[in-house]
Amino acid sequence: MPGTTRVIRRHLALGLVFGVVCLVGVGTGAWGGSETAPRSGSADAAPRSGDRWAVTYTREQFAGFTEELSGHYVGVGLWVVRRPSGEVDISRVLSGGPAARAGVAIGDRLLRIGAAPVDGLPVTEVVALLRDGGSGSTVRLTVRHGLRQREVLLRRTVLDADDxxxxxxxxxxxxxxxxxxxxxxxxxxxxxxxxxxxxxxxxxxxxxxxxxxxxxxxxxxxxxxxxxxxxxxxxxxxxxxxxxxxxxxxxxxxxxxxxxxxxxxxxxxxxxxxxxxxxxxxxxxxxxxxKGAVQQPAAQPDGRILEHTVGxxxxxxxxxxxxxxxxxxxxxxxxxxxxxxxxxxxxxxxxxxxxxxxxx
Missing domain, CATH: 3.90.226.10 (2-enoyl-CoA Hydratase; Chain A, domain 1)
Structure with missing residues (x-):
């Protein structure tokens, strides 16, 4: 984690400001409410600590997020925004990415990721569902454009973050x-x-x-x-x-x-x-x-990485x-x-x- 360490040392543990949690190319946007939720897989929030922003990752997951900070990420090349009603819309599609090649378009409503409905989910959880599986894995999305509903099968890949x-x-x-x-x-x-x-x-x-x-x-x-x-x-x-x-x-x-x-x-x-x-x-x-909270990563005895608030x-x-x-x-x-x-x-x-x- 050399990039993370460099920033923490330079700015008094101001290393990552939520960037490792949901820096995307897969999902950002207007976050309905101020809640967070456990991420799918092994990354999960730690509410019992009293730190609403605390989250733990496997070493592999954290390495993936750290890689994103260098301008690369594994995903399907789309961004989402959640309406106040809880519905999830696609707000941006990366040109040339898997989603774009499948004809997914800005304004499409995202209904399901696999068998899981996404209405009402925090954007953090939508991001986790879109990304989990790593490069080369597939994810099936159900989207609606106007009155037309369809399924698309996308293969996750390493993409350049066009930030x-x-x-x-x-x-x-x-x-x-x-x-x-x-x-x-x-x-x-x-x-x-x-x-x-x-x-x-x-x-x-x-x-x-x-x-x-x-x-x-x-x-x-x-x-x-x-x-x-x-x-x-x-x-x-x-x-x-x-x-x-x-x-x-x-x-x-x-x-x-x-x-x-x-x-x-x-x-x-x-x-x-x-x-x-x-x-x-x-x-x-x-x-x-x-969100003014600042997180710092710390290795845990079980090998996972805990991101906890330090200031x-x-x-x-x-x-x-x-x-x-x-x-x-x-x-x-x-x-x-x-x-x-x-x-x-x-x-x-x-x-x-x-x-x-x-x-x-």
Missing amino acids: VTVDKLPGGVTWISLDAFTEGVGKRVAAAVRGARSGTGVLLDLRGNSGGLVDEAVATASVFLDGGPVARYRPQGGGSAQVIAAARGGDTTTPLVVLVDGGTMSAAELVTGALQDRGRAVVVGSPTFG TYLTPEGRDPSANGLAPDVLVPSSAGAEAATTTALNVLDDLAGDDGPAR
């Missing part, structure tokens, strides 16, 4: 969408922003971002800041909060809007809170998930995301849909580009 998507929109807007904070994300964001300086602004889309490596989250925030606090880390059991600072030399002039929703969690909330508290960006969308991160102004998530500056209710949130964000960015941008 950064950069699009140039008419009018000079650079749209950067981040699905997770895996290795190298900060550098890719920095390169995209360098190319955006001649444009009208940047839309940083963190919807459905389940977190990842704190180093990469800090590096991403640093792209837009010139030093100063990104977050404050408060160890469990007391002690004074310790400042995590941005690198100097970031772009502080390009107009910036951050787009969030109920699936924006953990390390993504760290970035959102930093840019919001520092007055660097206008945050648009619906309230974020609400909490706060925004630069001392807000705890775990309370109720982070409230956007411009609210677009989730019921309005993703397209409405995107349109609002672009309108806000257009207004910023016409002014001098947000306060620095």
Whole structure:
């Protein structure tokens, strides 16, 4: 686990902020409620410890999650979102992945994984059902598109996590969408922003971002800041909060809007809170998930790996995301849909580009 150890040492056990639990390419999105549930297989929550985020893995499972943080994962190449009603929809399909080749499409409703109905399941459990079995194993999905229901048999494989998507929109807007904070994300964001300086602004889309490596989250925030606090880390059991600072030399002039929703969690909330508290960006969308807990892996006598909470991160102004998530500056209710949130964000960015941008 060299990557995990490196991050823990660098940031006082701020190694993985929920990234190893559900960093996907198989399932992220708007998490209905704030509950977690035991994962299928040998990974399970540990409610008796009083730690709502605690989870144990076999060494093989943990090795797989650690591999994801390097930008690879075993899966079928789809993302899911859970509606308030408990229904599970497919929100994104990886081009060229097993799901895409089988004709699974954005907007399809996911009904069953194997024989198990998914309605009402926490997204964590949906992810576990989609992934369990390893590369080369198969999984049968029942999906519905409109009135048509069908079954598809998909073979899990090792996929590259396409965690950064950069699009140039008419009018000079650079749209950067981040699905997770895996290795190298900060550098890719920095390169995209360098190319955006001649444009009208940047839309940083963190919807459905389940977190990842704190180093990469800090590096991403640093792209837009010139030093100063990104977050404050408060160890469990007391002690004074310790400042995590941005690198100097970031772009502080390009107009910036951050787009969030109920699936924006953990390390993504760290970035959102930093840019919001520092007055660097206008945050648009619906309230974020609400997870400021920080986990550290520890080997157990039986050979399994326990991820347990070791502290909490706060925004630069001392807000705890775990309370109720982070409230956007411009609210677009989730019921309005993703397209409405995107349109609002672009309108806000257009207004910023016409002014001098947000306060620095």
